[in-house]
Amino acid sequence: EPEYYKWNQWFFLRMLERGIAYKKKSRVNWCPKCCTVLANEQVVNGGYCWRHEDTKVEARDIEQWFLKITEYAEQLLDDLKTLEGGWPDRVIAMQRNWIGKSVGAKVWFEVEWTGEERGFTTEGAEGPQSLQRKDGERAQPGMAALREKIEIFTTRIDTIYGASALVLAPNHPLVTRLIAGTAEQAAREAKLAEMRRSSAKTEDIATAEKDGFFTGRYALNPFNGVRVPIWVGNFVLLEYGTGAIMAVPGHDERDFEFATKFGLPKLVVVRAAESKEKRKDNAEARSLQRSAEVGVQEAEEVFTEYGVSVNSGKYSGLESAAAIELMAADAEAAGYGKKEIIFRLRDWGISRQRYWGTPIPVIYCAKDGMVPVPDKDLPVLLPANPKLTGEGESPLATDPEFVNVKCPKCGGDARRETDTMDTFVDSSWYFYRYCDPRNDRAPYDPGKVKYWFPIDQYIGGITHAILHLLYSRFWCKVMRDLGLVTHSEPIARLFTQGMVLKGGLAMSKSKGNVVGAIDMAEKYGADTGRLYTLFAAPPEKDLEWSEESIEGAWRFLNRVYRLVEKHGSERGLATEGRVETQSSLGRGELTEKEKGLLRKAHETLRRVTQDFETRWHFNSAIAQIMELTNAIYAAEPLEEGVRPEVRREVLELLTLMLAPMTPHLSEELWEMLGHTKGLWTVSWPAFDAELAKEEEVEVVVQVSGRVRGKVKVAAGTGQDEVLKLAQAEAGVAGHLAGKRIVKVIFVRDKLLNVVAA
RNA sequence: GCCCGGGUGGCGGAAUGGCAGACGCUGAGGACUUAAAAUCCUCCGGGGAUUUUUCCUCAUGUGGGUUCGACUCCCACCCCGGGCACCA
Numbered sequence A: 001e002p003e004y005y006k007w008n009q010w011f012f013l014r015m016l017e018r019g020i021a022y023k024k025k026s027r028v029n030w031c032p033k034c035c036t037v038l039a040n041e042q043v044v045n046g047g048y049c050w051r052h053e054d055t056k057v058e059a060r061d062i063e064q065w066f067l068k069i070t071e072y073a074e075q076l077l078d079d080l081k082t083l084e085g086g087w088p089d090r091v092i093a094m095q096r097n098w099i100g101k102s103v104g105a106k107v108w109f110e111v112e113w114t115g116e117e118r119g120f121t122t123e124g125a126e127g128p129q130s131l132q133r134k135d136g137e138r139a140q141p142g143m144a145a146l147r148e149k150i151e152i153f154t155t156r157i158d159t160i161y162g163a164s165a166l167v168l169a170p171n172h173p174l175v176t177r178l179i180a181g182t183a184e185q186a187a188r189e190a191k192l193a194e195m196r197r198s199s200a201k202t203e204d205i206a207t208a209e210k211d212g213f214f215t216g217r218y219a220l221n222p223f224n225g226v227r228v229p230i231w232v233g234n235f236v237l238l239e240y241g242t243g244a245i246m247a248v249p250g251h252d253e254r255d256f257e258f259a260t261k262f263g264l265p266k267l268v269v270v271r272a273a274e275s276k277e278k279r280k281d282n283a284e285a286r287s288l289q290r291s292a293e294v295g296v297q298e299a300e301e302v303f304t305e306y307g308v309s310v311n312s313g314k315y316s317g318l319e320s321a322a323a324i325e326l327m328a329a330d331a332e333a334a335g336y337g338k339k340e341i342i343f344r345l346r347d348w349g350i351s352r353q354r355y356w357g358t359p360i361p362v363i364y365c366a367k368d369g370m371v372p373v374p375d376k377d378l379p380v381l382l383p384a385n386p387k388l389t390g391e392g393e394s395p396l397a398t399d400p401e402f403v404n405v406k407c408p409k410c411g412g413d414a415r416r417e418t419d420t421m422d423t424f425v426d427s428s429w430y431f432y433r434y435c436d437p438r439n440d441r442a443p444y445d446p447g448k449v450k451y452w453f454p455i456d457q458y459i460g461g462i463t464h465a466i467l468h469l470l471y472s473r474f475w476c477k478v479m480r481d482l483g484l485v486t487h488s489e490p491i492a493r494l495f496t497q498g499m500v501l502k503g504g505l506a507m508s509k510s511k512g513n514v515v516g517a518i519d520m521a522e523k524y525g526a527d528t529g530r531l532y533t534l535f536a537a538p539p540e541k542d543l544e545w546s547e548e549s550i551e552g553a554w555r556f557l558n559r560v561y562r563l564v565e566k567h568g569s570e571r572g573l574a575t576e577g578r579v580e581t582q583s584s585l586g587r588g589e590l591t592e593k594e595k596g597l598l599r600k601a602h603e604t605l606r607r608v609t610q611d612f613e614t615r616w617h618f619n620s621a622i623a624q625i626m627e628l629t630n631a632i633y634a635a636e637p638l639e640e641g642v643r644p645e646v647r648r649e650v651l652e653l654l655t656l657m658l659a660p661m662t663p664h665l666s667e668e669l670w671e672m673l674g675h676t677k678g679l680w681t682v683s684w685p686a687f688d689a690e691l692a693k694e695e696e697v698e699v700v701v702q703v704s705g706r707v708r709g710k711v712k713v714a715a716g717t718g719q720d721e722v723l724k725l726a727q728a729e730a731g732v733a734g735h736l737a738g739k740r741i742v743k744v745i746f747v748r749d750k751l752l753n754v755v756a757a
Numbered sequence B: 001g002c003c004c005g006g007g008u009g010g011c012g013g014a015a016u017g018g019c020a021g022a023c024g025c026u027g028a029g030g031a032c033u034u035a036a037a038a039u040c041c042u043c044c045g046g047g048g049a050u051u052u053u054u055c056c057u058c059a060u061g062u063g064g065g066u067u068c069g070a071c072u073c074c075c076a077c078c079c080c081g082g083g084c085a086c087c088a
Helices: A002-017 A069-078 A089-099 A157-162 A175-179 A185-200 A253-262 A276-281 A283-293 A320-334 A423-427 A446-452 A468-481 A517-524 A526-536 A547-567 A592-615 A618-634 A644-658 A663-672 A719-728 A730-736
Strands: A021-031 A036-038 A058-067 A101-112 A149-154 A165-168 A212-220 A227-233 A244-247 A337-343 A362-365 A369-372 A404-406 A413-416 A458-461 A494-497 A500-502 A696-703 A706-714 A741-747 A751-756
Touching: A002 A021, A002 A369, A002 A423, A002 A468, A036 A058, A069 A089, A069 A101, A069 A337, A069 A468, A089 A468, A089 A494, A101 A157, A101 A227, A101 A320, A149 A157, A149 A165, A149 A244, A157 A320, A165 A212, A165 A253, A175 A185, A175 A212, A185 A212, A185 A227, A212 A253, A227 A244, A227 A253, A244 A253, A320 A337, A423 A468, A517 A526, A517 A547, A526 A547, A526 A618, A526 A663, A547 A618, A547 A644, A547 A663, A592 A618, A592 A644, A618 A644, A644 A663, A696 A719, A696 A730, A706 A719, A706 A730, A719 A730, A719 A741, A719 A751, A730 A751
Parallel strands: A165 A227, A458 A494, A696 A751
Antiparallel strands: A021 A036, A021 A058, A101 A149, A101 A212, A101 A337, A165 A244, A212 A227, A362 A369, A362 A413, A404 A413, A696 A706, A741 A751
């Protein structure tokens, strides 16, 4: 509705002002079925559309709008800590994983333009000061800076003495220039084109074989001045880090694989830290380690763990963590590197080429460029009659009335932006609007939001763990920075309910495994369906739909109905608007049978209340109610020894406890019990603790922790008494015969454990 | 590979330090009925002893540990599900 999406546009303009919303051309995910771009979060199962799980997304280079969620990466990560306890662990873990923080360093390797197939060399390996500049020796045409540097990112700067190559992503902007002017330029360009083509297919990058080629150029390792060859590798991703890595084959599995294939050296620069025991008695290992410290050694296998640096100049002997710290600091001081934290999280691409979505409120003018739509012109309305061509172009673009506008700045002819916003924009803040839905001057009144927020309890499917739930957290922080809210997290407690499966799969129309809610309601009634889904499993678990089990729920409700039908006819006893508990009879006058029933009813109420309030374990609550029903049946005929007041109280409690789960049926039962006011007018009853208490309890008797008997005693009976009775029990006495009692553990009304030796 | 979650009868599940399998489904047997449906009753983890009644024993993925006592807490491992992934 325009009354709502107007405020999406308003938020967008605020973000545009702050540089949070921006437009850029980039490689994006395109779903050919949706005919639109998707955000990274909307690509699932290694490259499929989240809505069409059988459709692979394609890579396309399109100019589109982004929201700078990455600016909030650190906060989104840090604040997850405040959600612990309130949010399920797996959702927190999934978000943490998605944000993907890596602490490391960037290092700049200077390109040596003169380099050509001279192979790997360790010449001049004596520290940073020996770094030799070869500027201008062989300048290439069109080269702006001769002192070109390649920036790499690493989490293991401590392994830099083991770098035997730099590897760039095929799409790295420098690659073409590096190749230019080298001896095998043509062959290299052909290879590069081939690699770029295959990387455009999102096919199983993770399992593809390592591939790459030498560019013909070298770069200088700033730490030791060693010349390392510059390669291009298919396993290096342009999007992550700097799009370039140092290959340390001795200490990274991918680099090891790459080096094995292309014959690069594998230097050992970290060895396992000696454990104390080893240090004592493993002289052989020690001598091996000594040899590792002498000279350059070819690694036989990859060692990726932390340990102690070796063959690393002045850093040799340092533990990995210390080496990382010191080397990053040194690099920064010397000006060839710096500490850096990077995130896996990408900015949120919100442009969609769809009709359904909020129009992005900007106008392109030949004279003024991109001009935001002024607030007073909001909302930018969707055209009423779009042409839906399915051609992959935004439906808005084909509507001249929508597209052709005057520039708000100069009044000249201009064009509207025709992309619409991702619908996840709408869902990122809808709950705030609930607090103030008719406001036409602002998205909401911050005062009203302050009263209600953050949300005490939110319920949703696990499917939104890194979509809706991440975007909403981001939106909240943006609104906070706009001064609209004072909290940083929108949702205090999150509950992720399970799915209903059929044949092991989530029900979906495309799979044809849906159970029609209407068919089911016609056959059993909606309440039976409700009761079944609640009873079959606790709510956080997935549940497999079972036709047989729903019969069970149906049978149970019929049992309850028949019970009320039979005994609910004593009209005139009903008290409107509440359950008359403990009846109007004096407690002392209750018969044994009456006491038993009332006790069971109130005990059930106690446990059901607890399940509802603290655990949401509706399945065990229903089991309790079933037990109560069974107990009432067992007490039949109720006419004998149970007065109408007591019968009614028990049946009213039964009806009330069922009401949250079977509202329709309960309403009918309530009427059958003689009430004329709706059940909804009645509040949840308090259980009578006195009544719920057992008078006689069964105490379990154990001998040395094994159950050997039981004794029935009055509630509250002391240890001595119970022990005396227990010793009289044949089964217990048999196990105690000829033994000495060492210790007695007694839990009142529950257990007696006699430890005998 | 990393990160989460889980593993209990034929099945869904219950028990969060104190009688393992509540409650329900399925199955078997029985009652009612001319018959069927519905309803009601009994039994239902394995092995053994006793065969009226009960008793013993094993059993909650595997192996250890803590405890008078462990499905429950701790350590190691195995398996299943999910998320992420040539993330440097």
